[in-house]
Amino acid sequence: xxxxxxxxxxxxxxxxxxxxxxxxxxxxxxxxxxxxxxxxxxxxxxxxxxxxxxxxxxxxxxxxxxxxxxxxxxxxxxxxxxxxxxxxxxxxxxxxxxxxxxxxxxxxxxxxxxxxxxxxxxxxxxxxxxxxxxxxxxxxxxxxxxxxxx
Amino acid sequence: xxxxxxxxxxxxxxxxxxxxxxxxxxxxxxxxxxxxxxxxxxxxxxxxxxxxxxxxxxxxxxxxxxxxxxxxxxxxxxxxxxxxxxxxxxxxxxxxxxxxxxxxxxxxxxxxxxxxxxxxxxxxxxxxxxxxxxxxxxxxxxxxxxxxxxxxxxxxxxxxxxxxxxxxxxxxxxxxxxxxxxxxxxxxxxxxxxxxxxxxxxxxxxxxxxxxxxxxxxxxxxxxxxxxxxxxxxxxxxxxxxxxxxxxxxxxxxxxxxxxxxxxxxxxxxxxxxxxxxxxxxxxxxxxxxxxxxxxxxxxxxxxxxxxxxxxxxxxxxxxxxxxxxxxxxxxxxxxxxxxxxxxxxxxxxxxxxxxxxxxxxxxxxxxxxxxxxxxxxxxxxxxxxxxxxxxxxxxxxxxxxxxxxxxxxxxxxxxxxxxxxxxxxxxxxxxxxxxxxxxxxxxxxxxxxxxxxxxxxxxxxxxxxxxxxxxxxxxxxxxxxxxxxxxxxxxxxxxxxxxxxxxxxxxxxxxxxxxxxxxxxxxxxxxxxxxxxxxxxxxxxxxxxxxxxxxxxxxxxxxxxxxxxxxxxxxxxxxxxxxxxxxxxxxxxxxxxxxxxxxxxxxxxxxxxxxxxxxxxxxxxxxxxxxxxxxxxxxxxxxxxxxxxxxxxxxxxxxxxxxxxxxxxxxxxxxxxxxxxxxxxxxxxxxxxxxxxxxxxxxxxxxxxxxxxxxxxxxxxxxxxxxxxxxxxxxxxxxxxxxxxxxxxxxxxxxxxxxxxxxxxxxxxxxxxxxxxxxxxx
Numbered sequence: 001x002x003x004x005x006x007x008x009x010x011x012x013x014x015x016x017x018x019x020x021x022x023x024x025x026x027x028x029x030x031x032x033x034x035x036x037x038x039x040x041x042x043x044x045x046x047x048x049x050x051x052x053x054x055x056x057x058x059x060x061x062x063x064x065x066x067x068x069x070x071x072x073x074x075x076x077x078x079x080x081x082x083x084x085x086x087x088x089x090x091x092x093x094x095x096x097x098x099x100x101x102x103x104x105x106x107x108x109x110x111x112x113x114x115x116x117x118x119x120x121x122x123x124x125x126x127x128x129x130x131x132x133x134x135x136x137x138x139x140x141x142x143x144x145x146x147x148x149x150x
Numbered sequence: 151x152x153x154x155x156x157x158x159x160x161x162x163x164x165x166x167x168x169x170x171x172x173x174x175x176x177x178x179x180x181x182x183x184x185x186x187x188x189x190x191x192x193x194x195x196x197x198x199x200x201x202x203x204x205x206x207x208x209x210x211x212x213x214x215x216x217x218x219x220x221x222x223x224x225x226x227x228x229x230x231x232x233x234x235x236x237x238x239x240x241x242x243x244x245x246x247x248x249x250x251x252x253x254x255x256x257x258x259x260x261x262x263x264x265x266x267x268x269x270x271x272x273x274x275x276x277x278x279x280x281x282x283x284x285x286x287x288x289x290x291x292x293x294x295x296x297x298x299x300x301x302x303x304x305x306x307x308x309x310x311x312x313x314x315x316x317x318x319x320x321x322x323x324x325x326x327x328x329x330x331x332x333x334x335x336x337x338x339x340x341x342x343x344x345x346x347x348x349x350x351x352x353x354x355x356x357x358x359x360x361x362x363x364x365x366x367x368x369x370x371x372x373x374x375x376x377x378x379x380x381x382x383x384x385x386x387x388x389x390x391x392x393x394x395x396x397x398x399x400x401x402x403x404x405x406x407x408x409x410x411x412x413x414x415x416x417x418x419x420x421x422x423x424x425x426x427x428x429x430x431x432x433x434x435x436x437x438x439x440x441x442x443x444x445x446x447x448x449x450x451x452x453x454x455x456x457x458x459x460x461x462x463x464x465x466x467x468x469x470x471x472x473x474x475x476x477x478x479x480x481x482x483x484x485x486x487x488x489x490x491x492x493x494x495x496x497x498x499x500x501x502x503x504x505x506x507x508x509x510x511x512x513x514x515x516x517x518x519x520x521x522x523x524x525x526x527x528x529x530x531x532x533x534x535x536x537x538x539x540x541x542x543x544x545x546x547x548x549x550x551x552x553x554x555x556x557x558x559x560x561x562x563x564x565x566x567x568x569x570x571x572x573x574x575x576x577x578x579x580x581x582x583x584x585x586x587x588x589x590x591x592x593x594x595x596x597x598x599x600x601x602x603x604x605x606x607x608x609x610x611x612x613x614x615x616x617x618x619x620x621x622x623x624x625x626x627x628x629x630x631x632x633x634x635x636x637x638x639x640x641x642x643x644x645x646x647x648x649x650x651x652x653x654x655x656x657x658x659x660x661x662x663x664x665x666x667x668x669x670x671x672x673x674x675x676x677x678x679x680x681x682x683x684x685x686x687x688x689x690x691x692x693x694x695x696x697x698x699x700x701x702x703x704x705x706x707x708x709x710x711x712x713x714x715x716x717x718x719x720x721x722x723x724x725x726x727x728x729x730x731x732x733x734x735x736x737x738x739x740x741x742x743x744x745x746x747x748x749x750x751x752x753x754x755x756x757x758x759x760x761x762x763x764x765x766x767x768x769x770x771x772x773x774x775x776x777x778x779x780x781x782x783x784x785x786x787x788x789x790x791x792x793x794x795x796x797x798x799x800x801x802x803x804x805x806x807x808x809x810x811x812x813x814x815x816x817x818x819x820x821x822x823x824x825x826x827x828x829x830x831x832x833x834x835x836x837x838x839x840x841x842x843x844x845x846x847x848x849x850x851x852x853x854x855x856x857x858x859x860x861x862x863x864x865x866x867x868x869x870x871x872x873x874x875x876x877x878x879x880x881x882x883x884x885x886x887x888x889x890x891x892x893x894x895x896x897x898x899x900x901x902x903x904x905x906x907x908x909x910x911x912x913x914x915x916x917x918x919x920x921x922x923x924x925x926x927x928x929x
Contacts, residue, residue: 031181032181032185035414036367036446037367038853039446043852073179073180074180074181086179087175087176090172090818092178093415093646093647093822094364094415094644094645095172095174095183096364096415099179120860125859127859128857128859129365131645131826132827132828132830133822134860135825136822
């Protein structure tokens with residue numbers, strides 16, 4: 001089967017098999033930021049935004065994503081506010097889970113203009129950083145908020 | 151007017167001690183960085199693994215007709231098929247050659263690979279693996295360590311030491327035992343010590359098996375290229391894997407190429423034999439390009455942290471001196487020994503803690519059971535014995551009505567002291583670490599003890615670990631004519647920051663800037679041998695090799711410049727602007743020097759260096775050695791907690807962790823390692839645990855297995871760097887990857903003890919355990 005997916009602002013016509021997950025389709029298209037860590041929607045490393053809302057792409061059928069706008073961290077660009085905040089705060093160790101946190105933060109900043117620490121940790125709770133970079137991630141999110149408000 | 155040239159202003163080199171940004175930070179944050187699964191490989195067939203459904207059984211028959219009938223399936227391979235071609239050489243392992251890539255004749259844990267399906271795509275391979283049916287003759291499983299030691303069922307018919315650890319040779323052929331290694335430490339006479347005792351405490355301690363859960367899942371691809379085997383794999387031990395595969399396939403080392411990218415975390419999981427023997431054996435025997443990607447559920451049964459039981463005792467005299475200590479340590483290593491025997495020895499030996507003790511006795515055993523194989527996990531078995539000694543010493547202090555921090559301070563080993571293992575202490579400032587963490591949490595300040603249902607308390611713990619010795623590191627440095635450099639090492643970047651700090655070490659010697667040094671990812675065709683990237687050894691060992699290779703390069707540049715400028719070598723030195731002749735005040739840049747030397751742009755010069763450590767093997771009866779390790783890791787943690795006596799919940803108000811790192815090459819990265827280790831240790835203290843039921847792992851998915859999230863962060867987390875330079879460390883530095891995790895669980899448990907008056911000896915400290923302990927106390 002064939003379907004058209006709008007990813008990071010560009011339409012892609014993709015072959016896919018029935019029941020194929022969005023995670024697998026995105027990886028097949030070379031989007032390396034989307035990663036399977038658990039396969040059950042419990043670690044957050046496959047997080048993408050669909051029409052601005054975060055989803056676990058390991059639980060999302062690709063066929064359900066036609067006529068939506070799919071966003072991955074590759075699409076943000078290196079000058080993006082959140083991307084810069086994570087880099088500047090040193091908010092990574094191995095880096096594997098970080099694009100998931102970046103997408104969650106992007107969603108949070110769009111939804112909640114002045115989240116406090118409690119709201120930030122509530123929002124990021126479903127993402128696991130096994131290296132334990134949480135203090136720097138918190139700093140990055142706070143820095144992104146204050147940078148945006150400048 | 152003087153003919154003398156004006157003095158040239160030179161900046162000092164200052165790469166070491168600076169917090170350089172992590173290598174590849176931008177691509178890692180954006181998600182464009184290529185981890186191992188993203189590296190280009192030839193088009194591969196996929197493997198689906200059929201796994202044992204019993205913990206201990208004889209394989210009677212494997213029926214795979216159903217799998218072969220699935221469209222897209224090429225072939226099915228069993229352990230017997232591999233054994234027919236590879237023979238006994240298919241058995242691998244760092245300590246014992248005990249593990250087949252696919253079970254042969256017998257399965258020894260539930261989840262063990264029994265057969266693989268080779269198919270055109272991953273989904274087909276996995277689905278077809280479920281169409282294999284195995285007839286078993288059930289054997290009695292050995293499910294716990296005491297049954298393993300005392301029973302008459304044996305996981306392996308005999309012990310088969312590998313050629314890798316030469317000191318295990320004497321165990322070859324030993325039969326009718328599940329104990330594959332036994333370490334003894336004997337110092338003074340514990341009975342004589344007991345005669346001086348004013349108080350004695352004993353305990354039965356248990357730390358459960360846990361899972362590493364690096365978020366990057368295991369994957370490996372292998373294929374034949376001419377007469378060679380190429381392997382791309384998530385491994386932190388590429389040099390080891392090359393040797394294992396070459397031995398298994400009876401081919402030369404240069405016929406095996408092992409590559410890995412930076413890893414998406416490991417914590418000890420991606421070490422030694424993981425997917426590589428299986429994938430290499432299939433690719434080589436079937437002459438097919440194959441790829442294996444594990445699910446999270448499969449990763450859970452691939453390797454675990456050792457569950458450890460410790461029966462221990464500690465005594466002190468009335469003044470507060472420790473007079474006797476003993477520990478009986480049992481490491482549950484599961485069905486395959488992996489590096490368990492090393493863990494039992496090198497971690498068991500610190501089971502009495504970093505204290506001045508005259509009389510000590512330790513027995514530490516590594517024990518086979520019918521469970522998934524346990525291997526190295528951040529801390530290498532030390533956190534489990536620290537759980538015992540740091541709980542006991544807290545009780546000793548309380549019995550003597552002494553402050554637990556002051557009691558430790560009185561007994562801690564100092565610089566120049568003889569450790570209970572017979573090796574002199576150097577660059578291990580336990581007292582400095584202890585002082586730093588107690589200061590951070592305001593140890594001596596008054597504390598509110600009670601608020602509603604909450605009870606508050608403070609606890610402290612210290613930890614000691616020896617670095618793996620002897621080991622080998624090499625570095626090759628290529629300096630390019632434009633004064634950029636390419637560094638070839640087999641150290642694997644996995645979040646610890648090795649690519650960044652190795653570049654800083656070379657930059658410091660050669661006056662280079664961030665971005666001027668590229669560190670090549672491990673590739674056994676080009677990067678030189680390195681024992682392993684593990685055990686916090688890279689900063690010291692690879693760091694020393696990199697430093698020596700850089701110094702060799704500096705010396706070569708000075709020689710060349712002296713010859714070109716016709717001055718003596720001693721007149722020249724490398725500076726930030728090039729090689730300076732002091733007498734002539736002439737300066738020649740690296741670019742000019744290499745251009746005139748070789749007559750071309752784009753040329754290269756290469757230097758190399760080796761760094762090898764040595765040890766004195768410990769005495770088999772007493773465990774004593776004048777040099778049991780190259781150096782020590784010293785750390786401490788202090789916790790302030792609140793315990794809800796109604797629900798049993800523990801809330802951490804402040805966690806401070808300190809490590810003596812010798813010298814911090816990159817302070818930001820060091821603090822991240824300390825804090826990251828502390829957060830992982832907090833998980834082990836409060837909830838992290840693998841649960842088995844009759845050999846079946848029952849919580850091996852991320853829906854069931856709890857890990858620390860951002861909401862589990864303590865209210866305050868304070869990582870503290872202590873620097874007591876090591877005389878042989880590169881710039882005085884030592885590693886720090888494990889220091890932060892070691893003292894965390896007992897520090898938290900000691901704070902809980904302080905808050906609610908109960909001593910819990912089984913981890914994790916779940917609300918149920920806390921409530922049960924409170925109920926027990928109320929009786």
